[in-house]
Amino acid sequence: xxxxxxxxxxxxxxxxxxxxxxxxxxxxxxxxxxxxxxxxxxxxxxxxxxxxxxxxxxxxxxxxxxxxxxxxxxxxxxxxxxxxxxxxxxxxxxxxxxxxxxxxxxxxxxxxxxxxxxxxxxxxxxxxxxxxxxxxxxxxxxxxxxxxxxxxxxxxxxxxxxxxxxxxxxxxxxxxxxxxxxxxxxxxxxxxxxxxxxxxxxxxxxxxxxxxxxxxxxxxxxxxxxxxxxxxxxxxxxxxxxxxxxxxxxxxxxxxxxxxxxxxxxxxxxxxxxxxxxxxxxxxxxxxxxxxxxxxxxxxxxxxxxxxxxxxxxxxxxxxxxxxxxxxxxxxxxxxxxxxxxxxxxxxxxxxxxxxxxxxxxxxxxxxxxxxxxxxxxxxxxxxxxxxxxxxxxxxxxxxxxxxxxxxxxxxxxxxxxxxxxxxxxxxxxxxxxxxxxxxxxxxxxxxxxxxxxxxxxxxxxxxxxxxxxxxx
Numbered sequence: 001x002x003x004x005x006x007x008x009x010x011x012x013x014x015x016x017x018x019x020x021x022x023x024x025x026x027x028x029x030x031x032x033x034x035x036x037x038x039x040x041x042x043x044x045x046x047x048x049x050x051x052x053x054x055x056x057x058x059x060x061x062x063x064x065x066x067x068x069x070x071x072x073x074x075x076x077x078x079x080x081x082x083x084x085x086x087x088x089x090x091x092x093x094x095x096x097x098x099x100x101x102x103x104x105x106x107x108x109x110x111x112x113x114x115x116x117x118x119x120x121x122x123x124x125x126x127x128x129x130x131x132x133x134x135x136x137x138x139x140x141x142x143x144x145x146x147x148x149x150x151x152x153x154x155x156x157x158x159x160x161x162x163x164x165x166x167x168x169x170x171x172x173x174x175x176x177x178x179x180x181x182x183x184x185x186x187x188x189x190x191x192x193x194x195x196x197x198x199x200x201x202x203x204x205x206x207x208x209x210x211x212x213x214x215x216x217x218x219x220x221x222x223x224x225x226x227x228x229x230x231x232x233x234x235x236x237x238x239x240x241x242x243x244x245x246x247x248x249x250x251x252x253x254x255x256x257x258x259x260x261x262x263x264x265x266x267x268x269x270x271x272x273x274x275x276x277x278x279x280x281x282x283x284x285x286x287x288x289x290x291x292x293x294x295x296x297x298x299x300x301x302x303x304x305x306x307x308x309x310x311x312x313x314x315x316x317x318x319x320x321x322x323x324x325x326x327x328x329x330x331x332x333x334x335x336x337x338x339x340x341x342x343x344x345x346x347x348x349x350x351x352x353x354x355x356x357x358x359x360x361x362x363x364x365x366x367x368x369x370x371x372x373x374x375x376x377x378x379x380x381x382x383x384x385x386x387x388x389x390x391x392x393x394x395x396x397x398x399x400x401x402x403x404x405x406x407x408x409x410x411x412x413x414x415x416x417x418x419x420x421x422x423x424x425x426x427x428x429x430x431x432x433x434x435x436x437x438x439x440x441x442x443x444x445x446x447x448x449x450x451x452x453x454x455x456x457x458x459x460x461x462x463x464x465x466x467x468x469x470x471x472x473x
Contacts, residue, residue: 002127006130008132013076019162025247030465042092043092056075056084057073065179086114112138115141124154130201133197137180137200140184143188144184156468165374172189175189202235208239209464212244215241220239244460253271271363271388275292278292279292293430303370314430337351367389368389371418377397381399381403381415385403395417
């Protein structure tokens with residue numbers, strides 16, 4: 001089986017969120033289970049030059065908006081899989097990856113360039129795996145190409161929804177400029193008086209997937225369907241939920257180079273040293289018996305940070321520490337700074353993002369807070385489980401799929417979760433976690449339950465292989 005994964009961002013070349021983690025890890029994991037996979041992504045200004053192996057194509061000629069545009073293609077294996085990065089400075093060499101009025105045009109170009117590149121490769125694909133709205137254009141183009149181009153005749157498309165809230169909307173009048181002026185294309189893109197690249201991907205891909213089973217159910221309901229729930233219900237027999245994996249080469253407390261000490265499910269002594277180092281890093285008193293509550297997140301409404309704001313006083317009143325790493329809405333950033341000023345001996349904050357520090361927080365903290373309003377999959381709760389940091393989450397999307405409430409009678413479960421988006425429900429789980437924390441044997445049981453769960457990408461990749469096989473059947 002030959003699979004090409006297309007994505008707007010992919011670690012280690014580019015990242016703004018979970019999509020980058022997934023797109024960077026999946027091709028590598030597929031190769032590890034015997035699939036001939038490759039990755040195609042844009043080359044951004046933010047991509048580090050030392051990740052590029054060599055220039056593969058000096059002049060990739062692309063018919064675009066009535067003229068011929070030239071691009072270069074760089075080759076790399078820094079992700080662990082063959083990767084082709086499309087270099088077109090006008091489109092992609094900008095101060096940020098997203099956030100431009102013409103983002104729809106930039107990614108329509110990327111899709112078309114990727115298809116030209118794959119055609120030039122000379123060997124037909126079995127599966128083209130498309131990710132989020134940025135790749136909805138390719139779903140339509142490949143569906144049309146299959147009608148007349150023998151090269152694409154047997155190629156099938158899988159379209160993965162990472163976050164349905166972002167839909168790549170733009171004016172219908174732009175479609176003809178992008179090469180989608182025919183009736184087939186217009187029907188695929190048309191949504192509520194505008195064009196939607198997300199809707200096009202959902203309509204014209206052969207198979208749909210999303211990043212957790214629970215999220216696959218949620219987006220078929222009006223509350224979380226963002227106007228597309230009708231289409232997802234109509235195609236529900238083609239929609240499958242596969243929880244993202246964790247790259248255990250990167251997130252592994254036994255080998256993580258960012259940690260001052262290492263540990264595993266059978267020997268947690270190194271985690272105590274990581275806790276000590278984390279307190280020292282934030283200049284907090286070294287009281288190792290008090291729990292550290294942690295948050296590593298984007299400070300947005302989706303992540304439910306308002307619940308942390310409403311409950312943090314009760315957390316600190318118990319004598320616990322709170323350490324947060326994140327950036328986003330100015331009001332939330334200001335709240336964290338005020339909190340640090342008010343309780344300097346209990347609170348540590350870092351505004352921004354720091355990958356090394358994220359690893360150190362996961363290793364040194366005791367409890368991870370993730371009270372999201374919605375969460376298609378979520379990765380931090382799985383990182384936390386791997387590092388013996390017990391998650392408290394809201395039971396939505398992938399959080400519900402990956403975190404199991406701890407049961408003191410049976411000894412099963414790896415965290416704590418609540419249903420309603422309410423501060424009092426969140427506080428109940430915080431107190432439940434604290435009660436168990438102060439019984440060391442019970443707490444170690446919860447930690448170990450989480451650390452032995454297989455959330456590896458290899459496990460997820462095998463599920464994708466089964467999906468690809470269904471798609472080809």
